[in-house]
Amino acid sequence: MSLRFIVMLSLLLWSLSDPALARAPGTDHGSDHGTDHSVTVERHVQHFVVEPDGSYLLTVEQVKTIATREAVHEHAQHYIAYNQSLDNIVSVEAHTDKADGRRLPVQPHQIRDQQEAASLDAPMFQDTRLKIVVFPDVQPGDRVAVRYVVRRHTPLFPGQFEDLTAARFHRHRDFRLIYDMPAPMPLHADAVGFEALPGVAAGTSAPGKRRYAWRYVDGDNARIEADSVSYLDYGKRLAVSTFPDYAAFARAYQERAAGKALADDGVAALAARVAGGIVDRRERAIALSDWVRRNVRYVGVYLGPGGVVPHAATSVLANRYGDCKDHATLLEAMLGSAGIDSTVALVNNGDAYRLPEVPTLGVLNHAIVYVPSLQLYLDPTAESVAGGFLPPSLLGKPAVLARSGEFAMIPFFQPARSRTLTRFDIRPDGSSAFRVTRTSSGAQAEPYRRVVRATASSERERFVERMLQGLGHVGGGVLEPGDTDSVGDDYTLSFRGASDSFAQLPGPAGLATTYNFWGGLGDAMQAFAQEPERRQEFVCPAIDAEDELQFSLPKRARVLALPRALKVDDANFAYRSRYERRGLLVTVKRQLKFRHTAATCSPADYRRMRPALERMLRDLRTQVVVKGG
Numbered sequence: 001m002s003l004r005f006i007v008m009l010s011l012l013l014w015s016l017s018d019p020a021l022a023r024a025p026g027t028d029h030g031s032d033h034g035t036d037h038s039v040t041v042e043r044h045v046q047h048f049v050v051e052p053d054g055s056y057l058l059t060v061e062q063v064k065t066i067a068t069r070e071a072v073h074e075h076a077q078h079y080i081a082y083n084q085s086l087d088n089i090v091s092v093e094a095h096t097d098k099a100d101g102r103r104l105p106v107q108p109h110q111i112r113d114q115q116e117a118a119s120l121d122a123p124m125f126q127d128t129r130l131k132i133v134v135f136p137d138v139q140p141g142d143r144v145a146v147r148y149v150v151r152r153h154t155p156l157f158p159g160q161f162e163d164l165t166a167a168r169f170h171r172h173r174d175f176r177l178i179y180d181m182p183a184p185m186p187l188h189a190d191a192v193g194f195e196a197l198p199g200v201a202a203g204t205s206a207p208g209k210r211r212y213a214w215r216y217v218d219g220d221n222a223r224i225e226a227d228s229v230s231y232l233d234y235g236k237r238l239a240v241s242t243f244p245d246y247a248a249f250a251r252a253y254q255e256r257a258a259g260k261a262l263a264d265d266g267v268a269a270l271a272a273r274v275a276g277g278i279v280d281r282r283e284r285a286i287a288l289s290d291w292v293r294r295n296v297r298y299v300g301v302y303l304g305p306g307g308v309v310p311h312a313a314t315s316v317l318a319n320r321y322g323d324c325k326d327h328a329t330l331l332e333a334m335l336g337s338a339g340i341d342s343t344v345a346l347v348n349n350g351d352a353y354r355l356p357e358v359p360t361l362g363v364l365n366h367a368i369v370y371v372p373s374l375q376l377y378l379d380p381t382a383e384s385v386a387g388g389f390l391p392p393s394l395l396g397k398p399a400v401l402a403r404s405g406e407f408a409m410i411p412f413f414q415p416a417r418s419r420t421l422t423r424f425d426i427r428p429d430g431s432s433a434f435r436v437t438r439t440s441s442g443a444q445a446e447p448y449r450r451v452v453r454a455t456a457s458s459e460r461e462r463f464v465e466r467m468l469q470g471l472g473h474v475g476g477g478v479l480e481p482g483d484t485d486s487v488g489d490d491y492t493l494s495f496r497g498a499s500d501s502f503a504q505l506p507g508p509a510g511l512a513t514t515y516n517f518w519g520g521l522g523d524a525m526q527a528f529a530q531e532p533e534r535r536q537e538f539v540c541p542a543i544d545a546e547d548e549l550q551f552s553l554p555k556r557a558r559v560l561a562l563p564r565a566l567k568v569d570d571a572n573f574a575y576r577s578r579y580e581r582r583g584l585l586v587t588v589k590r591q592l593k594f595r596h597t598a599a600t601c602s603p604a605d606y607r608r609m610r611p612a613l614e615r616m617l618r619d620l621r622t623q624v625v626v627k628g629g
Helices: 003-014 069-075 246-257 265-275 281-295 313-319 324-337 445-453 457-470 521-528 603-620
Strands: 039-050 056-066 077-083 087-097 103-105 111-115 128-134 143-152 162-165 175-182 188-192 194-196 209-216 237-241 343-347 366-371 376-378 398-401 407-409 416-426 432-442 475-480 490-499 509-512 543-552 558-561 566-569 573-582 585-594 623-627
Touching (some): 077 087, 077 143, 246 398, 265 281, 265 313, 265 324, 281 324, 281 376, 324 343, 432 445, 457 490, 573 603, 585 623
Parallel strands (some): 039 175
Antiparallel strands (some): 039 056, 056 143, 077 128, 366 376, 432 490, 558 623, 573 585
C-alpha cells in the first residue's frame, strides 16, 4: 500500500484543509522545469577545514538576489542549524544590500536562537538548534548576504568526516564546495552535477592540508514529478566521505554502538515474559518487536553524539523512550535474550532508493532490526503498521547491516489488500440511501485502524457529510468504525447515510461507476496515472484491490445502457470489470492487481504501462444510463 493512501484517509478524517498539503508535487503540468526564478543565488561557498580527529571549521558565505515579492517571505531570513553539544557558532555577519545602493547591517537583536522545529515535541531531549538571521527591510530587487563560521568540536565519528549537498532549485551563479583535508586523510566523492575544480581554480590550502573543491553546474532543474523517488537518487548532488566503503561506515557505527545491546536481568526477564510461551521463532520475534513499539515512546534523543550513538538497552527500557537506534538496540537485546540473533540495519526512511557511491548519514537516516535466520525485518518504531509488516517507505530499499557491513535488500512486496462494497438504493426522486463497507487486509489493516482510532468522535460524526461533499453530493450519515482495538490482519469499517440528489431522475441520467471513498481501486489507478509522461523513476507499490458497486433502482426505472466488460492482462496489470443487471439491481465489479519486480518503476516502464492504464482509466469513467418510470 502506498503511504499516500494513509495520508489521504487522514486528511479526510481530520479535515486538514491546508492548501499547501493539498498541493501535490508534480501537479503543474504547464511547466517543463522546476527552477524557481524568484531568487538568484549570486554566491554560495561552503568551506570545510577538517582536522585529523574529524572535527572541522565550516565557513559559509551566501549572497542572494530577491526577484519577486512572493520570495521575500521565505528568503528575508536565513537559518543556521547546529548542535549545541557538538558545535560552536563562532561568528555571524549579515546585511541587506538595497537596490538604491544602501547597505543595512543585521544588528545583534536581529539574530535569534531557538529550538529546531523537529525538536519542539521533546525539547528536553534534543540539542538541535536554529540560529535565525533576520534581514532588515527586504524588498524585491534587494540582495541579502550572510557569512557565518561554525566549529564542530566533537565529530560524530572520531577520525572521520562525511558531507552530503544538493542545491535548491534556484539559479546559481557561483556555488562552490571546498574541503581542506589533512594530507593523509583521502576524501572519496560521488559527484553528479558538480564538477571538480583543478588545483589552481580551487585555490591554496593551509599547510599540511590537501584541498578538494567542486563547483555546481548551473542549469534548469526538472520538475519533481508526482511520487518520484528522492532527488538524491537522480539529481545533482555531491557526497563526500573519508569512509572508503559502506563496510567501513558500518564498522564505525558498530564501534560506537558496541555493548549497548547487552541484556541485563531486567531485559532478559521482560523478554521471557513477552515471548517465553511462544514456540514459533517468527511469532516470538514479532511479539518482542510489538512490545517495544507499543511500550517505548519515540523521541529524537540527539543529545551530544546521540545522532549515531544509541543508548544502552537497559537505559532505554528504564526510561521507556528513545529514537530509532534506541528502539533497535533494545529489540536486539530482547531478541538475544530469547535466543534469536539479530543485527541493526541502516536504511533510508524517505524516498531514496539508491545509496551514493560513498557513505553519508544524509541517506542512511533510519535504524531497524534484521533477523537473518528468519529473513525478517522489524521496525520497532513503526506505529502505523502491525507486527511483521513494514512501513511502505522502507520496502525495496538497500540496507547496510551494522554488524557485518554487508548490503541487504529489504523485500519490496508484502501482502496488502482492499475490498470495498458500495450499495445505493435510489428513490424515484433521485435521492438515495447508501452503505459502504471496506475491508483492509494485511499491511493495510493497521494503518486504517490506527487513523480511525485516533480520530475524535466529533470528527467521526461529520465524516460522511464531508465525504459526500467531496463527491459533489449533499447529505449525511454515520461512520461505523468497526473493531479498532483488534490486532488481526483484517479490519472492516463502514458508513451509511443518505444523499439528497444522487441521480437526476426521471432522466435519462448517467450513474458514475466509480466512487473513490476509501483510497481503493479507483484512487490507486488515479494516483498511478497522475503524470501524462515521466522522466524520473517513481514509487509504484503493489496493488490488490476489489470494488463492488450496486445500484438498486426505483420501480419502473429502465436501464438504457450498460458499459462493456473489460479485461486487461499485461506484464504488470491484471484488471477485470463486469457490468450486470438483474431486474432492478445493477452490479459493477472490478478487480485490479499490480505487481512489479521492484518498489520503483522507470520512465520506460511507465511508457510501456501507459496504454493499459488509459484503457483502465476509460473504464473507470464509464456510466450506467438509466431513466425513471
